[in-house]
Every structure is written in C-alpha cells, then in structure tokens.
Amino acid sequence: MAANSLLRPPLKVVNIGLAGFARDLEARGVPVAEVEWTPPARGDARAAALLARLYASDVVEAANQEALGRFLKAEPVLVDVRPASEVIKGLTDRMILHAGPPIGWERMCGPLRGAIQGAIVLEGWAPDLAAAEKLAASGGIAFEPNHHHDAVGPMTGMITRSMPVMIVENRTFGNRAFCPLNEGLGKVMRFGGNDAEVLKRLRWLESTLGPALAGALRKSGGLALKPIIARGLSMGDEMHQRNVACSSLFIRQMAPWLARAVAESETLAKVCEFIGANDQFFLNIAMAMGKAIADPAKGLAGSTLVTAMCRNGTDFGIRVAGTGERWFTAPVEQPKGLYFPGYSEKDANPDIGDSAIVETIGLGGFAMAASPAVAGFVGAGSAAEALNYTRAMYDITLGRNPDWTMPGLDFAGVPTGIDVRKVVETGIAPTINTGIAHRLPGIGQVGAGTVKAPLACFEQALAAMAEQMGVA
Amino acid sequence: MAHVANRIRRGFYLDSVALMRLSQIVAALPGVTNAALMIGSVSNRGILKEAGLLAAGNEAGANDLIIAAAAGSDKEANDAVARAEQLLDQPQGGGAVAGTRRPRSTGAAARELGGANLAIVSVPGEFAAGEARKALALGLNVLIFSDNVSYEDERSLKEEAGRRGLLVMGPDCGTALIGGVPIAFANLVPTGDIGIVAASGTGLQEVSTLIARGGGGVSHGIGTGGRDLSEKIGALTTLAAIEALDADDGTKRIVLISKPPAASVAQAVMARVARSKKPFVVCFLGARDLQLPANASLAPTLAAAAQAALGGKPAAGALDIPSVAAAARREFDRQRRWIRGVYTGGTLCGEAQIVLREAGERYWSNAPIPGALPERSAMAHSLVDYGADEYTRGRPHPMIDPALRNQALVEALDDPTAAAVLLDCVIGYGAHDDPAGEVARVIPGAARNRPTLVASVTGTDADPQNRAAQVEKLKEAGVLVAASNAEAAALALAIAQPR
Numbered sequence: 001m002a003a004n005s006l007l008r009p010p011l012k013v014v015n016i017g018l019a020g021f022a023r024d025l026e027a028r029g030v031p032v033a034e035v036e037w038t039p040p041a042r043g044d045a046r047a048a049a050l051l052a053r054l055y056a057s058d059v060v061e062a063a064n065q066e067a068l069g070r071f072l073k074a075e076p077v078l079v080d081v082r083p084a085s086e087v088i089k090g091l092t093d094r095m096i097l098h099a100g101p102p103i104g105w106e107r108m109c110g111p112l113r114g115a116i117q118g119a120i121v122l123e124g125w126a127p128d129l130a131a132a133e134k135l136a137a138s139g140g141i142a143f144e145p146n147h148h149h150d151a152v153g154p155m156t157g158m159i160t161r162s163m164p165v166m167i168v169e170n171r172t173f174g175n176r177a178f179c180p181l182n183e184g185l186g187k188v189m190r191f192g193g194n195d196a197e198v199l200k201r202l203r204w205l206e207s208t209l210g211p212a213l214a215g216a217l218r219k220s221g222g223l224a225l226k227p228i229i230a231r232g233l234s235m236g237d238e239m240h241q242r243n244v245a246c247s248s249l250f251i252r253q254m255a256p257w258l259a260r261a262v263a264e265s266e267t268l269a270k271v272c273e274f275i276g277a278n279d280q281f282f283l284n285i286a287m288a289m290g291k292a293i294a295d296p297a298k299g300l301a302g303s304t305l306v307t308a309m310c311r312n313g314t315d316f317g318i319r320v321a322g323t324g325e326r327w328f329t330a331p332v333e334q335p336k337g338l339y340f341p342g343y344s345e346k347d348a349n350p351d352i353g354d355s356a357i358v359e360t361i362g363l364g365g366f367a368m369a370a371s372p373a374v375a376g377f378v379g380a381g382s383a384a385e386a387l388n389y390t391r392a393m394y395d396i397t398l399g400r401n402p403d404w405t406m407p408g409l410d411f412a413g414v415p416t417g418i419d420v421r422k423v424v425e426t427g428i429a430p431t432i433n434t435g436i437a438h439r440l441p442g443i444g445q446v447g448a449g450t451v452k453a454p455l456a457c458f459e460q461a462l463a464a465m466a467e468q469m470g471v472a
Numbered sequence: 473m474a475h476v477a478n479r480i481r482r483g484f485y486l487d488s489v490a491l492m493r494l495s496q497i498v499a500a501l502p503g504v505t506n507a508a509l510m511i512g513s514v515s516n517r518g519i520l521k522e523a524g525l526l527a528a529g530n531e532a533g534a535n536d537l538i539i540a541a542a543a544g545s546d547k548e549a550n551d552a553v554a555r556a557e558q559l560l561d562q563p564q565g566g567g568a569v570a571g572t573r574r575p576r577s578t579g580a581a582a583r584e585l586g587g588a589n590l591a592i593v594s595v596p597g598e599f600a601a602g603e604a605r606k607a608l609a610l611g612l613n614v615l616i617f618s619d620n621v622s623y624e625d626e627r628s629l630k631e632e633a634g635r636r637g638l639l640v641m642g643p644d645c646g647t648a649l650i651g652g653v654p655i656a657f658a659n660l661v662p663t664g665d666i667g668i669v670a671a672s673g674t675g676l677q678e679v680s681t682l683i684a685r686g687g688g689g690v691s692h693g694i695g696t697g698g699r700d701l702s703e704k705i706g707a708l709t710t711l712a713a714i715e716a717l718d719a720d721d722g723t724k725r726i727v728l729i730s731k732p733p734a735a736s737v738a739q740a741v742m743a744r745v746a747r748s749k750k751p752f753v754v755c756f757l758g759a760r761d762l763q764l765p766a767n768a769s770l771a772p773t774l775a776a777a778a779q780a781a782l783g784g785k786p787a788a789g790a791l792d793i794p795s796v797a798a799a800a801r802r803e804f805d806r807q808r809r810w811i812r813g814v815y816t817g818g819t820l821c822g823e824a825q826i827v828l829r830e831a832g833e834r835y836w837s838n839a840p841i842p843g844a845l846p847e848r849s850a851m852a853h854s855l856v857d858y859g860a861d862e863y864t865r866g867r868p869h870p871m872i873d874p875a876l877r878n879q880a881l882v883e884a885l886d887d888p889t890a891a892a893v894l895l896d897c898v899i900g901y902g903a904h905d906d907p908a909g910e911v912a913r914v915i916p917g918a919a920r921n922r923p924t925l926v927a928s929v930t931g932t933d934a935d936p937q938n939r940a941a942q943v944e945k946l947k948e949a950g951v952l953v954a955a956s957n958a959e960a961a962a963l964a965l966a967i968a969q970p971r
Contacts, residue, residue, distance in 0.1 A: 004716035005589045006613040006639055007692055009651050014581045014612060016603050017594030021617070021656055024901045028653050033581035033588065036574040037595055037603075045598040052602035055579075056609045056632060185515040241489075277513070277534075338492040341499075341508035341540075342523035373487035388573050395580045425606075426576040448489075 040425045041459070047424065051462065053471035054304065054421050060322075060469060063302035067321045068398045068417040070300075071361060074293040075171040077222040078285055081181070081214040083206070085161035088149045088178060094125060095142040099157025099354045100312025101327045102145055105136050109313035111192025111349050114441020115156035116141070118194025122202055123160050129194060147308055147319070151178040152291045152354035154283060155190035155437055156313075163202070164210025168225065168288040170296065177291035181205045181213075182284040184274065185445070190353075192441040212271045215261030216254050223253060225289045226403055229363070232282075233414070234407055238371035239286040240355060240364030241433040241448055246282035251275045283355065290357035299324040304465050305398060306418035309360050309430065309453055313352035313437075318457045320420055323464050330456035335436050337449015338376065349439040351451045356432045362401050362416035365431035365450060366393040370406040370414075374433060383408070389431055390415060396422040396430065420465060423458040474505055474542040477549035478527035479557065484537040485511065486560070491537075498541060498556045503548035507541040509556055578603065582610050592655065593642075594618055600643060601625035608632050608640070615695065616642030617656055623704045626697070630708035639712055642697040646902070647673030649680055649693030657871065657902035660934035664689015666781045667723035669713040671696045671730035674817035675757070675774055677898060677930050679727060681939075682778030682956055684932045685788045691723040692716075701733035707741050714741075718748045726752050727781050729774065731822070732759035732842070742768070753780040757822050758829075758841040772830065773823050775958035789955040797966035800924045800952060808923065811964045812884040813837075813855030813894040816870040816877055816907075817930070817957075820896045821857040824961035828853055831965055838862070850889050853968070856880065871903050874910040882914055890923035891968035896957055899931035899942055908942035912949035924967050925951040928960040 013032045015022040022032045041047035054060050084091055091097060096119050098112060105113070113133070120132035120141065135141060146153050153159055158180070165178040183201055187193035217223065228249050235245035255272065262268040275281050294307045303321035310317055315329040332351040339345070358364040368374060368389040375386035387408060393415035394400070400413030418430055429452035436447040491509040498507040508525055510516040512532030520526040525540035532538045539560075541552035575581040582588045591607035593600050597620025604614045608629065616629075621643035633640040641648055647670070648655040652663040659677055661684040668690060670676035676693045683690060694716070696709040710728070717723045726748070733741065733756060745752050746765035754768050755777035764770055771777035779786055811828070815821035818839050825841040834852040836845040839860055845852055857863075858870045858877045870877040877895075884893045897907040904910065908929065915925065927946050931939040943953045954960035 004613065004637065004639055004712075004719075005611075006650060006694075007716055007720050008589070010587075011590060011650050011653050012585055012588045013655075014578055014585060014588050014591045014607065015594075016578055016581075016591060016607075017617065020902065021592050021594065025653065025655070030653055031585060033585040034574055035578055035581045036576050038576075039596070039599055040602065045602075048599050048602045052605035052609075055606040061609070185513075186518060236487075242487075338489070338496060340492075340519050340523070341495065341506050341510075341525055342519075373489050376489040376493045391573050392576075395576045422577060422579065428576060448492075 038427065042427055042455070047459065047462065050466040050471060051421055051425055054462070054466060054469060057302070057469055057471070059302045060304060063300050063322065064305055064398055064419065067297040067300050067303040067305040070173070070296045071293055071417055072399070072401060073172050074296070076168050076225045076289040076292045077171055078166060078217060078225055078288070079169045079222040080167045080217050081164050081210045082167060083161070083210070084159050084163050084165045084178070087165065087167060088151060088159070090149050091159070091161055092142070093161065094140065095144060097144055097146045097149055097151060097153070097157070097159035098312060099146060099153050099155065099352060100310045101315050101317025101329050103143065103312045103314055105143065107314050109349055109352065110439050110441045111352065111437045112156050112313050114192035114194050115158045115189050117441070118189050118198055119158045119160050121194070122199050123162060146354055147310060150176060150291065150295065152287045152310070152357050153180050153190070154182070154287060154355045155353040155435065156192055157354050158189055162206055164206055166285060166288050168285070168292040169222070170292040173296040175292060175295050177288045177295060179284045179288035179291070181209060182278060182281045184278045185280070187442070187444045191437040191444040193444050194442055208267060209271055209274060212258060212262045212267065216257035219260055220254070220257040223250070225285065229286070230404055233367060233370040233404055236371050236373055238364055238367040238374055238433065240283065240358045241374045242371050243282040243286065244279040246286070247275070247279055250282050250285065286358050286363065287355055290361045290363070293361045294357065297321045302469065304420040306360055306420060309356040309432070310354040311351045311356065313350055316351065316454050316457055318453070318461060320461045320465065322468055323461065326464070328457045328460040328464070330454040333451050333454060335434050335449040335451040337436055337447050339436070339447035340445070343438070343446035347438050347446050349437040351434060352437060353434065355434065356453070359430055359432050360418065362397070362404065362414035365433045366390060366397070367404070367406060367414045368431070368433070369409045372408065392428050393431065395426050396428050420458050420461045423455065424462045427455060429453045429455055474524060475544065475546045475549045476525060476527050476540065476542045477546070477553045478530050479539045479553045480512070480530065480532045481537040481539070483535050485535070486537065494556060494559050497559060498552050501552050501555060503545065504541055504543045504552045507552055507556070509537060509539050512536045512538045578606050579610060582612065588612055590615060590650070592617060597621055601629060604629050604640065605632065608636060608638055611636065611638070613639045614641065615645055615648055615655060616640065616697070617646060618642070619644040623699065626699065627705055627708070630705065634708060634712060639694065639716065640709055641695040645673065645695035645697045647676045647693070648695045649676065649690055651692060654901045657900065658693070659684070659900035659931050661932060662689040663691065665691055665722060665724035667691045667717035667720065667726045668693040669696060669710055669717065669726065669728050670694070671698055671700050671710070672819040674898060674930070675729040675819040677900060678774040678820060678957060679729060679778045679781070681930055681932050682775060682787050683781055686778060686782045686785055687788070688782045691720060701730050701737050701741070703734040703737060707733065707737045710741055711744055714744050714748070718750060724750060725781055726750055727755065727777050728752060729755045729777065730757070732756045738762060753777050757819065758826055773826055773958040774819070775956040787955045791954055791959060791963060793959070793963050793966050796952065797963060800967050807889050808891040809968060809970065810889050811853040811855070811892050811894050811968050812887055812890045812923065813853070814877055814880045814884055815855065815857045815896050816859050816874070817896050817898050818857040818859050820930070820957045821855050823957055824855055824894060827958055827961035828965060833965065855894070871898050871907070874904055874907055878910060878914045881911065885916065885922050887923070892924045892926050892964035894960060894964040895925070895927045897927055897929045897942060897946070899929060899937040899939060900935045903937070906937060908945040911951065912945050915949050915951070926954065926960050926964040926967070927951050928954045928957040930957065
C-alpha cells in the first residue's frame with residue numbers, strides 16, 4: 001500500500017481559520033494558502049452542512065464535470081435570421097415573450113409594461129398604446145418567458161411573432177437559440193420605448209435588416225462565434241457592457257456577404273450604417289450564443305451548475321442543471337453605476353433583461369479583467385480592481401474556458417460555469433454588467449453599471465439540490 | 473438660468489465609460505449643476521440636448537468629443553470645462569493597486585496552491601465538520617483543531633476519509649508533526665525514524681521533545697483527536713495512522729499515545745499492531761491490564777515511552793532524585809505533606825497522577841486518572857488541569873495566556889499543606905512566548921517558608937522560546953527543573969514524602 005499523501009513531501013497546507021497557524025508554517029518554509037473564511041451560507045450552519053454534503057457527493061462532482069464539459073465543448077454558429085413565428089414553435093398569436101422568469105401583468109415594472117404596449121401595437125392587436133394597455137391588463141395577451149422558448153432578449157426582451165430573431169446553432173449538440181436584433185441606442189423597445197419612432201425602427205428591422213442579414217448568413221454558411229469572442233476579449237470587450245470590438249469584427253466579416261446578399265446599394269449602405277453605428281449590436285448575438293451554449297446542460301441530474309440567470313424588472317430568476325426547468329427567484333436588486341447627464345439612481349428601474357446569460361457562460365462581469373474600460377462601473381473601479389472582480393468569479397465557478405482568455409490576467413481563461421454550491425458557500429454573488437433603464441416606460445436607457453445576483457436564488461436552489469441528492 | 477459652456481475636441485475618442493467617470497468628477501465641481509463628456513454621435517447629441525447641455529451652434533460630429541457643463545455662472549461653467557480638459561490631458565489611472573485577494577473557499581485556495589495535501593480547520597465548531605468534509609472531497613488530509621464537533625460528524629468524516637485513503641486528525645487536535653514540520657501547537661524536533669500516533673497533543677509534544685533531547689528524531693507525529701479511541705469512533709484515525717506509518721519507509725518504530733481506550737477498541741488496535749513487522753511502544757496512560765502482541769511493549773508514562781522508543785536510553789539530563797530531593801528539603805512542619813500540581817497540559821497532569829498512583833499515593837484531580845479520589849481533600853495530593861473545559865470556556869488556553877495558572881500558582885505557594893508545587897511549561901509553536909518568564913515573574917521573591925517549586929519544560933532548544941533559556945529562567949527563580957514531567961512528578965513526590 002502506498003503511503004498516505006500526507007506523509008509524502010512536500011507538505012502543502014490550506015489554512016481555514018486561525019491565521020497564526022499559517023504564519024508559523026510559512027516561517028518554516030511550508031507553502032500555505034489561507035482561506036479568507038467567513039461562515040458559509042451567511043452563517044446558516046444547517047445550510048453549511050448540506051453544502052458540505054453536496055461537495056462530498058461523487059454524483060454531483062461527476063454531473064458538474066459533465067455539465068462544464070458541455071459548456072466548453074459547445075460550437076456556437078450564427079446561422080440565420082428568421083421571423084419569430086417561423087422558428088419559435090410555441091409562440092402563438094397574441095402571445096408576448098419577455099425577459100426574466102414568469103411574471104403576470106400586475107407585477108410588471110414600468111419599462112416592461114411600456115414595451116408590451118408597444119409590441120401589441122406593432123403586431124396590430126390594438127390600435128394605440130392606451131388600448132394596448134387595456135388589452136394587456138384584461139388578460140387578452142399571454143405572457144411567457146423567452147427562456148421557455150429557447151430564446152433570450154435584452155432588457156425587456158420583447159419577442160412577438162413578426163419580429164426577426166437571430167438563430168445561433170450549437171453544432172456540437174444540435175440545439176438552437178434565438179434572440180431579436182439589437183435596435184440600437186436611444187429610445188428603443190428593450191428599454192420600454194414604444195412611440196412611433198420605436199415602432200418604425202422595429203418595422204425596418206423586420207422588413208430590411210433581418211432579411212439582409214439572413215441572406216448574408218446563409219450565403220456565408222454561418223458565422224462561427226467562439227473565435228470572434230476570443231478576439232473581442234483581447235480587444236477589450238467583455239460582451240455585455242462593451243461589444244465595440246465584436247460588433248466591428250462582425251461587420252468586417254459580414255460586409256462582403258451583405259454586399260452579395262443585398263441587391264440595392266442604398267439598402268446595403270443603410271444596413272451597414274445601422275450596424276456600424278451601434279457599439280452594442282453584437283450583444284444580442286452573444287446572448288443567443290450564451291443560450292445555445294447553456295441549454296445542453298439543462299436537466300443534467302445532480303449538477304449544481306447554473307444554466308440561466310435573468311431578470312424581469314421585478315424578480316431575478318436562475319435555473320440549475322440538476323433541477324431542469326424549475327425557477328428559483330428573488331426580488332431583483334438595484335444596479336449601481338454611472339448615469340447619463342440629467343439622470344440619477346432615483347430614475348433607475350430595478351435590474352431587467354435576459355442578458356445575464358452572458359455571465360452564465362463566463363463573459364460580462366465574469367470577464368471584467370478583459371475590459372479595463374468597463375472597470376469604471378465597479379465603484380471607483382480602477383483597471384487593477386477589475387482583475388479582482390474576475391478573480392472573485394473564479395471562486396464561484398467550476399472551471400475556466402481555455403478558448404476565451406484575458407490578456408490582463410496573463411491569458412487565463414474566463415471563469416466558467418457558476419456552481420450554486422460555491423455561491424452559497426462564499427456568499428459571493430455573480431457580478432452582472434448591465435444597462436440601466438428609466439423606471440418609467442418610454443424614456444429608455446439612463447445609465448449602466450453592475451448588479452449582484454441575489455443570493456436567495458442560489459440558497460433556494462441549493463436546498464432543492466440537497467433534496468434531490470437525498471442529503472437534506 | 474443655467475450658464476452652459478461647450479468645448480469640442482475634434483477627432484478625439486475615449487471609451488464612454490472613461491468619459492462617464494470624468495463627467496461625474498466635473499459635475500461634482502462647485503457651482504456646476506450638470507456636466508457631460510460625450511462623443512458627438514447623433515444619439516449622444518440628443519441626450520445632451522435633452523439635458524440642457526448642448527450649446528447653440530455646437531457642430532461636433534461622431535468623431536469629436538463634446539465637453540459640456542452647466543453652472544450658476546459663465547465662469548463656473550468655463551472652469552468646469554477647463555478642468556475636464558485638464559483631466560483628459562492628465563489621466564489619473566494606475567493609482568489603485570490590485571491588492572492581494574485571498575481565496576474565499578477551500579477549493580479556490582487548494583487550486584491556487586496546487587498539490588495541497590493538508591487542510592487545517594480551526595473555525596467555530598458548528599462549521600468545522602462542513603469545512604473538513606469539503607477538504608476531504610478535494611482530496612486533502614485534514615487536521616481539525618476546532619472542538620464542539622459531534623461524535624456523529626466525527627465518525628462520518630473519518631469513514632469518508634477512510635474511503636478516500638485520507639487522514640482526519642481531530643476534532644480537537646492541537647498538535648501534529650509532519651516530516652519535521654510542527655503544525656499548530658508543536659515543537660521543532662529533528663526528523664528521525666520514530667513515528668508517533670497520539671490522541672493527546674501535549675502527549676505528542678512531551679514524547680517528541682524527549683526523543684529529540686535523547687538524540688533521536690521523529691518521522692511523523694499524527695494527532696487523532698482525544699475521542700478517537702472511544703467506542704463511538706472506534707479508533708478510525710489511529711488505525712489509519714498506523715496503516716500510514718506502517719507503509720512509510722522512513723518510520724522504523726511507532727509510539728501510540730492515548731488515554732486507556734475502550735476494551736473492544738484496544739483489541740482492534742492491538743490486532744492491527746500485531747499485523748505490523750515494526751516494533752511498537754504503547755503508552756495508554758493509566759491502562760492497567762492490556763494484552764500486548766509480541767512486537768509491542770507497554771510504557772506507563774510518556775517519559776517511559778520516549779525512553780523505550782530510543783531503545784532504552786534514558787532522557788538527557790536526568791536528575792539523581794534522592795540527592796536533589798534531600799537538598800531541597802527544609803525543616804518543614806509535618807503538615808507540609810502534599811503536592812499541589814498546577815498544570816496547563818491535561819495529559820501531563822494525567823502522567824503525574826500515574827507516577828503518584830504507582831507509588832501508592834492519595835491524589836485528586838479535575839482530570840482524573842483511574843485510582844484518583846472522588847473528592848478534593850487537603851489530606852491528599854491535588855493536581856489541577858487549568859486547560860480543562862471548565863477553565864477555558866470563553867478564555868484562552870493557559871498555554872497561550874498563563875494568567876489563570878499564574879494565579880493558581882501564587883495561591884498554591886501559600887498553601888500551608890503543600891510540600892511541593894508541581895508545574896509544567898510547554899513551549900513551541902502556538903504556545904506563549906515566555907511561559908517560564910511568566911512563572912518567574914509571579915513567584916514572590918525568596919520567601920523562607922514556602923513549598924518547593926518543581927517544573928519541567930516541554931520543548932527543545934530549537935523552539936522559538938529556546939528550552940535552555942526557559943530552564944535557566946526557572947532555575948534563577950528558584951525552581952527545580954526536571955528532565956521530564958514524569959521525573960518532575962517523581963521529584964515532587966520525593967520531596968513531599970515523609971522522611
């Protein structure tokens with residue numbers, strides 16, 4: 001029998017508790033890593049014990065490795081743009097898909113209601129916004145989360161039948177995910193905008209931009225997304241708050257295909273102009289990609305990996321691989337950030353949108369180290385502090401993505417695969433980079449910043465997983 | 473009416489986040505009601521216009537930067553714009569330091585370290601089992617310093633460790649010595665071929681330091697926690713530690729140290745000992761009738777165990793007890809007949825009782841060894857362990873903070889029935905910086921009529937406190953210093969016994 005690993009030099013120690021023990025060992029030249037220990041599970045000893053049991057479970061360990069492997073093996077390709085009615089099977093007439101976990105009209109926040117009114121008018125289900133509000137309030141419209149239909153949408157996340165959606169195919173697993181086209185800046189439906197200008201732009205997306213991109217993508221055979229993300233990370237994007245590099249790379253690669261697909265030169269010019277003027281155009285592509293990457297892990301029994309994080313402006317919801325389609329929700333938090341001139345925290349709507357799917361796969365707030373420019377949102381955020389945000393996310397993730405590295409962290413891979421156990425254990429909430437909507441419908445974006453995923457979601461999920469594994 | 477100032481930088485680009493941060497700084501300047509630095513895109517111009525920050529005739533385009541400020545006066549607005557330009561020209565970055573971010577979980581710490589093989593857990597008891605369980609799942613051996621861990625958790629942790637081929641030392645394990653490295657409360661002892669498995673930390677310290685002072689060395693000293701040899705735990709760690717040391721080529725002899733185990737447990741341990749080809753020294757303090765296999769010998773005291781492990785060689789510096797005792801005796805009244813032991817180490821307190829028991833003496837202790845009187849009596853020796861739970865609840869252990877023991881020591885010196893005051897000084901890592909100095913400090917200067925002070929110092933000259941220096945301090949204070957705790961007890965007894 002081989003000697004116990006303890007007796008095989010060199011001794012290397014993890015110290016959990018009294019710092020003096022670590023100091024004495026270091027003085028003897030023993031390598032020590034000191035844990036910055038705080039009582040796990042916010043001091044709930046029972047939850048801490050469940051946590052330890054889930055850590056000790058080989059079933060959970062194996063399921064998590066499988067789940068992380070599915071994330072890392074994904075091969076997402078942007079393949080097409082189609083009207084939602086054509087590709088989202090469950091999207092029926094008089095149904096609106098929205099961001100976040102399920103919610104009824106009566107609990108919806110201002111921007112979400114505003115966007116819904118606009119979407120109703122867009123679809124011609126009501127003649128004007130007032131009538132649309134009445135229709136929505138009377139129960140004449142079905143509301144369902146995008147996540148129930150393989151889809152995601154930024155901020156309010158509106159998807160209705162006529163809207164064009166981008167399709168990202170995960171070629172490793174054969175699944176597809178959908179996200180609408182980015183509307184650009186200013187007054188837009190994703191921030192609750194619903195006036196004539198907003199609807200006019202949406203109609204142009206439907207009539208012109210969508211078909212143009214569809215033609216280009218089909219001719220090109222699809223756009224592989226992982227390499228673009230990898231380059232974007234090295235160019236200062238984190239794919240949530242900052243997409244300027246990826247948007248540029250996107251138009252650079254698509255321009256020849258657009259030229260081949262669009263016959264009329266002025267139309268082509270308008271399409272290029274629209275994409276080129278929108279630094280955040282790529283966000284929606286990254287989101288569809290996130291959904292396509294995360295979905296294959298859904299329903300993997302025993303896995304504590306988070307497969308979705310999203311917000312509807314009222315509730316924050318997460319899904320966990322082991323519990324499949326079940327939502328764990330808690331009230332959303334208020335983002336902290338910087339505001340456009342003339343606006344302040346008082347104007348901010350609580351956190352909203354499906355965009356946290358990018359953090360779910362290791363980008364956005366998790367890749368903050370790649371994006372010194374975005375560090376400004378992190379309080380007094382220096383670039384050096386941004387590295388610490390990413391380092392903190394390593395503490396709550398299962399692994400690193402070797403395909404997506406960050407120069408600022410000596411090309412370490414982005415922290416990937418949020419583990420419910422680690423979040424509850426450390427009390428470190430996933431950091432999400434986000435835009436901030438005005439709390440009133442129709443005004444639009446007023447700032448940007450970061451927000452924490454509420455720990456309560458993860459604590460509920462942990463309890464459910466403990467029950468599933470029979471350690472409750 | 474707000475006064476608005478605009479300035480345009482042509483062909484200038486800076487990331488919008490950096491611009492928003494500058495905007496914030498400028499907007500906070502005195503007299504400024506609002507300020508913004510924005511690239512002059514169509515949408516940004518719209519935002520500035522709505523905020524009342526766009527001056528009439530501003531022609532900036534998408535490749536230009538607009539610096540805009542609104543203030544109570546033209547001067548303030550212009551000053552704000554000037555300050556913004558200054559900030560643009562002298563970037564403030566680089567000041568903040570990343571700092572050293574420490575890992576927040578055992579998993580993260582282990583990953584950072586790479587190749588970790590031991591976790592030391594000293595968190596509050598209710599969380600200790602959880603932390604230990606996580607460490608085991610990561611493939612780490614665990615030393616649980618924490619107490620207040622349930623028997624149920626202790627057993628399940630040790631079973632889990634068994635399945636994974638790992639060791640759980642503890643709970644309530646204060647001492648280990650791994651490959652010459654002292655862990656927690658332990659001494660700097662040369663490496664050698666003697667392995668130790670100990671349910672008592674102080675026992676491990678006493679034996680390992682006696683071995684060191686006798687010219688030997690220790691391969692590994694593995695702590696098991698005080699309850700390991702109970703019926704409920706079944707010696708799971710002791711058995712695993714024997715297994716590990718048996719397989720360790722660097723270990724030639726093995727010493728077992730514990731209180732007397734439950735009969736069934738002793739049997740299981742002895743069965744495992746019998747399967748080994750290595751010689752064992754068994755020191756189950758206070759055990760009377762133990763069936764030992766042929767490769768094991770029984771040591772009644774820690775000192776005897778160290779001596780046996782060294783092949784019978786007595787500890788260095790042993791005293792000639794009869795002559796030292798004779799010299800120490802003074803003309804006392806006949807009432808001075810008893811030893812007052814004031815201990816910091818529970819196992820040392822127990823060892824002293826065995827010395828008294830073997831001599832047929834009457835003794836009482838708060839940490840009794842079988843044979844002790846049930847009640848404290850002035851007409852008997854008393855040996856108090858000030859490290860026992862009733863003295864350490866809510867205060868530091870006397871090995872760390874000797875205040876409580878100091879007080880007991882002063883009181884014992886005033887006891888008219890005391891012939892000798894017996895005490896221990898435990899040094900090494902984790903212990904007080906200068907326990908002998910503390911003892912010397914509280915002893916009243918050269919009183920004629922008082923009991924003789926007898927002490928031992930557990931430690932080595934390599935320890936941070938230096939044993940030789942500690943011994944010197946005690947001697948200078950008039951304390952007789954023995955080579956071991958057992959010898960100190962024997963000397964105290966020789967002084968106290970009727971002549």
